[in-house]
């Protein structure tokens with residue numbers, strides 16, 4: 001079978017997970033790299049043995065040898081680069097979020113439909129082992145109808161700064177950065193119901209807590225504590241047409257005792273916690289059972305999930321199989337994120353028709 005030649009665009013922190021996972025996949029050749037910052041691109045090319053460091057995005061798109069691209073750039077460039085890549089006949093794996101807003105997302109969808117190429121959205125949590133195991137239980141009917149989900153991803157001090165803290169380039173704070181993952185995973189496991197209405201709030205009360213001492217946290221390369229234009233905290237209640245609902249809260253900064261991540265689903269036959277550790281809740285013989293699957297990784301395992309995500313993308317490119325995280329799901333998640341920001345700004349419920 002022909003090997004797929006891949007180019008990685010944007011060579012910051014997350015690109016390492018793409019490089020390593022492609023390097024482990026026997027069906028691809030890591031062919032090229034592009035980043036604004038040429039030294040970074042050159043360093044990664046040496047590290048991962050990549051032959052082509054392109055001088056511009058145009059050169060990537062013009063090269064007929066490039067079959068597929070992984071887009072690991074700032075959020076404000078995802079849509080534009082995806083569209084240009086698709087229009088030049090390349091398959092696309094685009095990091096989350098798909099875009100800054102629904103209007104951009106719909107333009108990407110149009111380009112996918114016109115080009116007939118594969119586009120997979122970087123909803124990496126769909127590929128985690130704990131998610132796959134839980135999904136197999138859900139598909140077997142063990143939870144019945146899932147009518148409520150609750151997800152929290154709270155950091156007490158964890159605004160990475162740099163472009164993440166610049167609304168122009170990121171599109172927002174913890175909602176678009178962390179909320180995108182936990183909303184998607186709940187929605188995916190709930191069976192992707194159609195959104196009916198959204199209420200939400202965003203808060204900017206604490207800033208980035210750049211004053212805090214003696215506690216370290218991840219900082220972007222260009223961290224500057226004086227620069228921050230994104231929210232600290234967002235919460236929302238999303239109601240679906242089938243009557244199910246999802247409550248979510250996410251923060252970069254909060255006066256919380258500790259950081260936490262929780263993802264919980266509740267159905268008519270059983271319940272489950274996906275994070276912080278997979279547990280399935282059931283009832284038998286008038287007794288409640290908490291079932292603890294025996295697995296190496298009960299919570300999200302970054303490396304394995306990325307490997308599975310990349311392998312699945314490569315398989316879709318080579319076989320034409322529909323991606324596990326297709327464009328229409330990227331669009332629907334953008335509708336929810338935009339809906340939450342809109343509800344928060346207008347201070348009223350947003351109704352979808």
Ligand SMILES: NC(=O)c1ccc[n+]([C@@H]2O[C@H](COP(=O)([O-])OP(=O)(O)OC[C@H]3O[C@@H](n4cnc5c(N)ncnc54)[C@H](O)[C@@H]3O)[C@@H](O)[C@H]2O)c1
Pocket residue numbers: 009010011012013014015034035036037040072073074075077095096097122124163177220221
């Ligand atoms: N799936 C996940 O769990 C996950 C985790 C972290 C980040 N991400 C996503 O990955 C993307 C990158 O995040 P990061 O943490 O690697 O950021 P980063 O700041 O470490 O790296 C971004 C890189 O992109 C480059 N860049 C920006 N715009 C560019 C353009 N138009 N053309 C070429 N290069 C460009 C920058 O120079 C930088 O090297 C973001 O969209 C983020 O949301 C996903």
